[in-house]
Amino acid sequence: MWWIRMKKVMVGMSGGVDSSVAALLLKDSGYEVMGVTLKLFSDDDISQAEGRTCCSLSDVIDARSVAYRLGFEHLVFNFKDNFREHVMNNFADMYLCGRTPNPCIECNRYVKFDKMLRRAIELGYDYIATGHYAVNEYDESTGRWLLKRPADRSKDQTYVLYSLTQEQLAHTLFPLGGLEKSQVRKIAEEAGLVNSGKPDSQDICFVPDGDYAGFIRRFTGADAPPGEFIDMEGNVIGEHKGLINYTIGQRKGLGIALGRPAYVVKKDILTNRITIGDESDLYTDSLVASDVNLISADEITEPVRVTAKTRYRQTEQPAVLSYQGDGKYSLVFDTPQRAITSGQAVVFYDGDIVVGGGTIN
Numbered sequence: 001m002w003w004i005r006m007k008k009v010m011v012g013m014s015g016g017v018d019s020s021v022a023a024l025l026l027k028d029s030g031y032e033v034m035g036v037t038l039k040l041f042s043d044d045d046i047s048q049a050e051g052r053t054c055c056s057l058s059d060v061i062d063a064r065s066v067a068y069r070l071g072f073e074h075l076v077f078n079f080k081d082n083f084r085e086h087v088m089n090n091f092a093d094m095y096l097c098g099r100t101p102n103p104c105i106e107c108n109r110y111v112k113f114d115k116m117l118r119r120a121i122e123l124g125y126d127y128i129a130t131g132h133y134a135v136n137e138y139d140e141s142t143g144r145w146l147l148k149r150p151a152d153r154s155k156d157q158t159y160v161l162y163s164l165t166q167e168q169l170a171h172t173l174f175p176l177g178g179l180e181k182s183q184v185r186k187i188a189e190e191a192g193l194v195n196s197g198k199p200d201s202q203d204i205c206f207v208p209d210g211d212y213a214g215f216i217r218r219f220t221g222a223d224a225p226p227g228e229f230i231d232m233e234g235n236v237i238g239e240h241k242g243l244i245n246y247t248i249g250q251r252k253g254l255g256i257a258l259g260r261p262a263y264v265v266k267k268d269i270l271t272n273r274i275t276i277g278d279e280s281d282l283y284t285d286s287l288v289a290s291d292v293n294l295i296s297a298d299e300i301t302e303p304v305r306v307t308a309k310t311r312y313r314q315t316e317q318p319a320v321l322s323y324q325g326d327g328k329y330s331l332v333f334d335t336p337q338r339a340i341t342s343g344q345a346v347v348f349y350d351g352d353i354v355v356g357g358g359t360i361n
Contacts, residue, residue, distance in 0.1 A: 006032040009127040009173060010120040012112055013037050013066065013074070015059030017195050018131030018176060020066040021184045024191055025175040026129055027070055034125070035067040035074040038116065040083040040107075041206050065194045079115055086110035088206060092216045095244045096224065098269035099343025102160070102312075103204055109163040117171055127173050132157045135177035136169045139296075145169035147295050147354040152180045159312050162347045162357030163293050213244045227272035229256055232265070232281060240274045243267050249282055249339030283336035289329050289346050292358030296350060300329070306348040306355055308333070310340050316349050329358060 011023040013035040027033045037060050060076055067074035087106045094101035112130065120128045133155040135148040145166050149156050164172070176184060188196035207215045217223050224242030231237050238256040240246065246254075250264040256276070263282055266275035287310070294300065300323050307316035308331055319333040331346060340360060347357035 006030060007127065008032045008034070008125040009129050010116070010123070010125045011035050011129045012116060012131075013063035014131070014201075015056075015062035015195065015198075016131065016200065017185060017188045017193070017198050018133075018200075020063070020131070020193050020195055021187050021191075022129055022131040022173075022175040023066065023072070024070055024187065024193070026173065027072060029175075031127075033070075033072045035063060035072060036116070037063045037074070037076050038083075038111065039076055039078045039080060040111070041080055041088065062195045062198070069191075069193065077116070077119060079111055082115050083107065083111055088219065091204075091206075092220050094343050095212060095216055096220070096222060098243050098267040100247055100341045101343045102345050103206075104160045105163060105345055108160055113164055113168045113172065117168060121171070127171050129173040129175060131176055132161060132174055133176050133181075134158050134161055134174045136164075136172060136174055138170075142296075144296065144298070148177075149349075149352040149354075150174075150177045150179075155181050158354050159309065159345065159347050159357075162295070162345065162354055164295065165293070166295075169295070213242070216244050225272060227274065229254075229276050230273050232275065232277045237276060243269065243272065243274065246274055248341040279338075282339045284340055285334075285336040286330065286332045287340050287346060288324065288361045289331065289358035290327055290361055292327065292329050292356055294356035296353050296355050299323075300355075304355075306331075306350060308346055308348045310337060310344060310346045310360060319348075321348055321355070328361070 009026050009031045011019060011026065011033055013019045013023060015037065023033055023035055064074045087103050090106055091101050091103045117128050133150040133152055134157055135150055137146055139146050147158055147161060147164060147169060149158055185196060203210055224244040226239055226241055228236045229238040229240050246264050246267065248264055251261060254262060256262065261279065262276045263279055264274055265277040265281045300321065303320050303322040306319055306321045308319045309316045317333055317337060319331050322330050324330050342360055344360050345357055346360050348355040
């Protein structure tokens with residue numbers, strides 16, 4: 001009917017193939033689409049040459065080219081201050097405190113599904129959409145929005161989306177949730193999109209060379225002082241170059257020779273010591289998580305069986321989740337897990353459904 005308003009959706013377009021196909025599918029489905037590219041930082045902020053990072057000029061050009069070809073408006077939003085405060089500062093602070101953060105989760109929490117969604121609503125849009133591989137749907141029986149794993153399990157991005165709230169899920173579309181990556185590239189190619197063969201980004205966007213310690217030094221002007229390597233019995237066995245240069249489970253680049261493979265088992269910010277051990281010392285069967293966001297349920301009062309993973313690429317492992325009070329949850333795995341790391345995310349699943357997730361203490 002002529003008086004029925006078309007639903008309006010603001011699509012976050014990174015310049016990559018996934019978000020471009022998401023926009024294409026929504027337009028073909030009858031939505032009124034506008035594409036936006038988020039300017040999150042400048043190349044000067046990270047001492048990086050143009051063209052190798054996300055939200056570079058070339059990415060903006062690719063996104064704008066797709067929007068022009070598909071016939072909808074494209075804008076660039078400057079969210080640099082928000083990104084710097086909630087993502088880059090947090091990343092540096094966490095590393096300097098001896099923890100290992102996941103900046104993609106913080107970006108989703110504070111920028112893409114918060115700042116962008118609020119901007120979309122202010123401009124009269126009904127939804128935002130992204131090229132994430134995930135599914136969200138409304139469960140009539142519980143009255144809650146659910147976040148579920150996508151058809152292409154190899155591209156599952158629910159791990160970095162666990163912080164989404166009920167309001168955010170209600171106003172978000174994931175057009176790629178039912179597609180395989182190969183299908184997405186084929187759709188882009190058939191539509192003649194300029195980025196149909198563009199490779200996926202792999203590294204943290206503001207640390208494209210993977211040198212986290214170098215970024216922290218440039219970004220904060222601070223450096224982590226050297227300290228002692230100790231063995232599992234507390235004996236001093238060498239000197240490290242600063243806590244920010246090491247991660248739990250690291251084997252290469254330690255600069256010590258013990259005559260056997262050696263791994264970073266623990267980092268202690270209070271003593272500035274790093275504990276070195278065998279691979280077997282990396283395994284533990286439990287963790288405590290805080291800053292937990294639940295999606296499929298409003299609360300958990302009794303221990304519940306779940307599967308969980310503590311790293312993005314890890315296969316979920318069976319465990320028991322229990323509420324400990326004061327906003328903290330304990331997770332006990334059926335079998336010990338390797339290199340559970342403070343500051344990383346743990347995400348809980350019930351089959352394909354995301355129960356929720358939090359930050360490992």
